[in-house]
Amino acid sequence: MIVSLIAAISENRVIGVQNRLPWHLPADLQNFKKITKGKKFIMGRKSYEAADKLCSDAGNVVITRQHDYKVAGGDVTAISLQQAIEKLRGEHEVFVLGGAEIFKQAIERADNLYITLVHAKFIGDAFFPEIDTDIWSVINEADFKADDFNPYDYSFIKYGRKLAARRG
C-alpha cells in the first residue's frame, strides 16, 4: 500500500494555529481534492475535530487513544497509525492528512509527500516535520503567484523517497 502524506506548510513549517489552518488558499483546496479523489484518509483526532477539517467520501480512519471515541457515519477509529494502516489493507493508496502529531509519526512510513508550500511565514502551534533531503527528493514542482483569490505565492511539490532511503 502506498502511504502518502498531504499537507500545506508555510516557509517556517507551520501547518496550523488553534486547531485550524492559518491561511485561506482556495487553489490548495482544489489541488487537494484532485490528488485525493476517491482515496481514504487517516487523520489525528484533533484534526478530525477541526472546524475546517477535510474528510473523504470514501472513508476516514481517526487515530485516538480514546477507546469510546465516536465518529460520524462510515468513519472508524484506530489506536495507532499502524492499526489505521492495517484497517485500510487492500487499498492501493491512502492519504495521511495530519495534524502535526500524526505527520511526525507517519513520515517514517510514508512513500510520498504532497506538499503545498505557502511562500510566507506564519505564527502557529502545529508544525510539519523537517523534510530531510537525504531521504526525500523532489519528483515534480509547480510554482504559482498570488492572485485575486490566493493571497500568497505557493508551490505544489511532490516528494518521493530516495531509493537509498527505502523503508526497511
Ligand SMILES: NC(=O)c1ccc[n+]([C@@H]2O[C@H](COP(=O)([O-])OP(=O)(O)OC[C@H]3O[C@@H](n4cnc5c(N)ncnc54)[C@H](OP(=O)(O)O)[C@@H]3O)[C@@H](O)[C@H]2O)c1
Ligand atoms: N496544513 C495542513 O495541511 C494541516 C493538515 C491537518 C491538520 N492541520 C493542523 O494541525 C493541527 C492539529 O495537529 P495536532 O498535532 O494538534 O493534532 P492531530 O495530529 O490532528 O491529533 C492529535 C491526536 O491524535 C491522537 N494520537 C496521536 N498520536 C497517537 C498515537 N500514537 N496513538 C493513538 N492516538 C494518537 C491523539 O488523540 P486523543 O487525544 O483523542 O487520544 C492526539 O491528541 C491543527 O492546527 C490543524 O489545523 C494542518
